[in-house]
Amino acid sequence: MRAIVLDNEAVQALSEPDHPKHRIVLAHLAAVAARRRKGRAVTAVVPTGVRIEAGWDRSNPAAATINRFRLVDDALDTPAADAAAGIVSRTGVSVADAHVGSVVGRLVADEVVVLTSDPDDMVRVCTPRAITAIRI
Numbered sequence: 001m002r003a004i005v006l007d008n009e010a011v012q013a014l015s016e017p018d019h020p021k022h023r024i025v026l027a028h029l030a031a032v033a034a035r036r037r038k039g040r041a042v043t044a045v046v047p048t049g050v051r052i053e054a055g056w057d058r059s060n061p062a063a064a065t066i067n068r069f070r071l072v073d074d075a076l077d078t079p080a081a082d083a084a085a086g087i088v089s090r091t092g093v094s095v096a097d098a099h100v101g102s103v104v105g106r107l108v109a110d111e112v113v114v115l116t117s118d119p120d121d122m123v124r125v126c127t128p129r130a131i132t133a134i135r136i
Contacts, residue, residue: 049099101125
């Protein structure tokens with residue numbers, strides 16, 4: 001299985017059609033949809049900490065554009081919060097970035113791709129898990 005994880009910038013780009021990186025993120029999600037149609041197991045994940053930082057409220061009518069994508073929330077529950085707190089302590093990154101690392105650490109996937117504006121931070125927060133960090 002392959003997992004695609006979106007960071008704050010990717011969520012913002014996807015939610016705003018006028019965002020300069022909107023088409024880039026859209027192209028990656030189109031590839032996810034194509035793989036699904038071919039029967040391959042692919043999931044697109046957004047940590048809830050990232051949703052909060054990006055200001056994505058699923059209940060807001062203005063979120064209609066991004067809500068139409070099949071993006072799975074990964075909640076910041078107690079174990080995820082503990083792991084994220086350790087990442088913040090170790091690296092000094094934001095809560096949202098640490099939540100990405102926490103999510104990636106728990107994913108059951110052969111391959112993990114993170115769409116991000118800061119690949120270096122994503123590699124740091126996801127260590128020791130190997131990821132492909134794609135700069136958007």
